[in-house]
Amino acid sequence: MNTLTLPAATDIHVHLRDPGQTYKEDIASGTRAARRGGVAAVACMPNTRPVIDNADLVETLYTRVAREAVVDVHIIAAVTVGQRGLALTDFEALKRAGAVALSDDGVPVRDDALMAQALLAAQRVGLPLIDHCEPETENIERDIALVRQTKAPIHIAHVSRAASLALIRAAKAEGLPITCETCPHYFFFTDERHRELGGNAQMNPPLASQADVQAVIEALRDGTIDCITTDHAPHHRVEKARPLPPNGILGLETLWPATLTALYFTGLLPLDTIVDKLCHAPRRILKLPPQTHTIDIDLDAERVYQVHPDSRCVNTPFAGVALRGHIIKE
Numbered sequence: 001m002n003t004l005t006l007p008a009a010t011d012i013h014v015h016l017r018d019p020g021q022t023y024k025e026d027i028a029s030g031t032r033a034a035r036r037g038g039v040a041a042v043a044c045m046p047n048t049r050p051v052i053d054n055a056d057l058v059e060t061l062y063t064r065v066a067r068e069a070v071v072d073v074h075i076i077a078a079v080t081v082g083q084r085g086l087a088l089t090d091f092e093a094l095k096r097a098g099a100v101a102l103s104d105d106g107v108p109v110r111d112d113a114l115m116a117q118a119l120l121a122a123q124r125v126g127l128p129l130i131d132h133c134e135p136e137t138e139n140i141e142r143d144i145a146l147v148r149q150t151k152a153p154i155h156i157a158h159v160s161r162a163a164s165l166a167l168i169r170a171a172k173a174e175g176l177p178i179t180c181e182t183c184p185h186y187f188f189f190t191d192e193r194h195r196e197l198g199g200n201a202q203m204n205p206p207l208a209s210q211a212d213v214q215a216v217i218e219a220l221r222d223g224t225i226d227c228i229t230t231d232h233a234p235h236h237r238v239e240k241a242r243p244l245p246p247n248g249i250l251g252l253e254t255l256w257p258a259t260l261t262a263l264y265f266t267g268l269l270p271l272d273t274i275v276d277k278l279c280h281a282p283r284r285i286l287k288l289p290p291q292t293h294t295i296d297i298d299l300d301a302e303r304v305y306q307v308h309p310d311s312r313c314v315n316t317p318f319a320g321v322a323l324r325g326h327i328i329k330e
Contacts, residue, residue: 001300001328002298003296003297003299003328004271004296004297004299005294005295005296005297006271006275006279006294006295007275007279007280007291007294007295008039008040008041008279008291009037009038009040009255009278009279009282010039010040010041010042010278010279010282010291011034011039011041011042011043011229011230011232011251011252011255011282012074012130012181012227012282012285012286013043013130013157013158013181013229013230013232014030014034014042014043014044014045014230014232014252015044015047015232015233015248016030016031016044017048017234018030018044018048019048019061020049020050021048021049023236023312024234024236024312025234025312025313026068027061027064027068027069027073028068028070029311029312030042030044030234030252031068031069031070031073032070032310033250033252033310034070034071035071036252036253036308036327037252037253037254037256037327038255038256038295038297038327039255040072040291040295041071041073041283041288041293042071042072042073042074042252043073043075043076043100043101044073044074044075044076045103045105046075046076046083046105047078047104047105047106047107050082051078051082052075052077052078053077053078053080053081053083054089054090055090055093055094055097056097058075058077058094058097058098058099059098061075062075062098074100074101074286075098075099076100076101076103076130077089077094077101077102078102078103079102079103079104079122079129080114080118083104083105083107084107085104085107085108085109085110085114086114088114088117088121091121091122091124091125091127094127095125095127100127100288101127101128101130101155101286102118102122102127103130103131103132103157104131104132105130105132105157106132106204106247108131108132108133108134108139109131112142115142115143116150119147119152119153119154120150122152123150123152126287128153128285128286129152129153129154129155130154130155130156130157131154131156131157132157132158133156133157133164134204134205136159136160136161136205137163137164137167140156140159140164140168141167143156143178144167144168144171144176144178147176147178148171148174148176151177152177153177153178153179154178154179155178155179155180155181155285156168156180156181157180157181158182158186158205158231159180159182159186159216159219159225160182160183160186160205160207160208160216161205161208161212161215162211162214165215165216165219165224165225168219169222172224179226179227179285180224180225181225181227181228181229181282182219182220182225182228183231183251184230184254184255184259184262185201185203185207185249185251185258185318186207186208186212186216187213187216187217187220188213188261188262188317188318189213189317190208190209190210190213191206191207191208191209192207193207193317194206194317197317198240198245199239199241199245200240200314200315200316200317200319201249201317202245202247203231203233203247203249204247207317217263217268220263220268220269220273220277221268225277226277226285227277227278227281227285228259228274228278229282230251230252230254230255231248231251232249232251232252233247233248233250233251233315234248234311234312234313234315235248235313235315236312236313237314237315240313240315249315249316250313253305253307253308253311254318254323255278256278256295256297256325256326256327257305257323257326258318258323260274260297260323260324260325261322261323261324261325264325265324265325295327296328297326297327297328298325298326298327299325300324301324301325301326302322303322303323303326304320304321304322304323305319305322306319306320307319
């Protein structure tokens with residue numbers, strides 16, 4: 001067995017569905033999935049029920065995390081009250097309560113003036129602001145203009161399109177304080193996988209063309225993309241079978257093997273670059289201390305991925321796909 005000890009990953013884009021949607025996931029089940037996938041720390045998004053938009057809820061969740069989580073959990077709080085895009089939350093109070101970043105996730109702030117205000121306020125309190133851009137390229141272009149105007153930093157979530165990456169690459173060359181992430185499904189699959197599987201391969205932004213996949217890989221190679229996350233988003237199988245299924249897929253268990261299969265075993269990225277994008281860069285972006293946990297990976301093992309029996313949801317495009325590089329010690 002060809003084994004390798006590496007730092008554990010930090011995933012800064014995870015939906016634990018807790019509170020309010022625990023029939024899909026909760027703190028305990030989500031962090032068990034993370035541990036199985038070689039992820040020692042996650043940052044959870046605020047689009048829960050209720051929305052994580054106040055200090056009391058952040059503090060309550062951290063109390064539960066201490067009791068229920070099996071990996072480190074960091075909380076991302078909402079940018080606007082109720083994620084309604086009308087009024088900013090209390091960034092200072094959220095930071096004091098332990099929030100590590102701010103995002104309205106799947107309902108991005110539409111009002112340009114409010115978004116500029118949010119960027120400046122986040123910069124003042126020292127919290128990263130993460131934007132889910134929808135539509136992707138159009139919103140990224142807007143965000144770049146606001147960063148140019150305010151000089152405040154921004155992190156762009158799950159970038160998937162060649163046109164978006166061209167904008168980010170140019171903005172970085174200009175010296176603007178922009179970081180971004182992508183997910184394994186955006187460099188592993190094209191939109192053909194969605195046509196094959198339907199809801200279990202549906203996410204937002206959706207899977208794209210082969211040209212977009214190649215652009216994502218090139219952006220990982222040249223440093224335009226800073227880190228790799230999962231956007232782990234469990235949905236019940238009944239929801240995913242509907243004619244209009246919700247967006248989102250599982251990702252924590254496949255983060256390492258999908259990344260290694262697509263990028264390392266193909267020779268596209270060296271291992272040290274992959275480790276940085278999975279383990280170190282996410283922590284730099286959220287200003288977290290260095291990771292001390294390690295994992296052991298069997299580089300020889302190739303297995304057809306099946307969702308773990310502990311998982312409450314099965315919404316993944318990786319089901320039935322042969323992946324190399326598996327966690328043997330969490």
